[in-house]
Amino acid sequence: MEMTVQMKTFHPIRSTFVDASAPHPANTQYRxxxxxxxxxxxxxxxxxVQMVYNxxxxxxxxxxxxxxSDDxxxxxxxxxxxxxxxxxGRDQ
Known part of the structure; x- marks a missing residue:
């Protein structure tokens, strides 16, 4: 029996958060x-880029x-x- 394994396709190396402007709800960011x-x-x-709510x-x-906005x-x-x-990092 063949089994399919679903792998995570995206592997982040570095992330940061940027606050989102209105009309997004309070506590909304872009990751x-x-x-x-x-x-x-x-x-x-x-x-x-992903949306982050609360x-x-x-x-x-x-x-x-x-x-x-300037988002x-x-x-x-x-x-x-x-x-x-x-x-x-590659140059070092």
Missing amino acids: VSVGNEFFENVPQTVVV GKVEGRKSPAFPAN FFRVSKAANELIGSLEQ
Whole structure:
């Protein structure tokens, strides 16, 4: 009997949190992570953004950035900083 094992596809290396603006509810953040995700069993370095409500990650909810806020800019900046920190680690 063949058994299928479902592996976690994303393995974060570094993460940071960015506060979300209204109209998101209070205590809402974006979790910005850089890590490895497997594509056809080959790990690739990727950026993942997840919504966090009251400290709980909502893995299936797509991030939404209010157009009248700087949320997207701040999340992009955080992602670039995480990518840069990985590249610095490789140079050492």
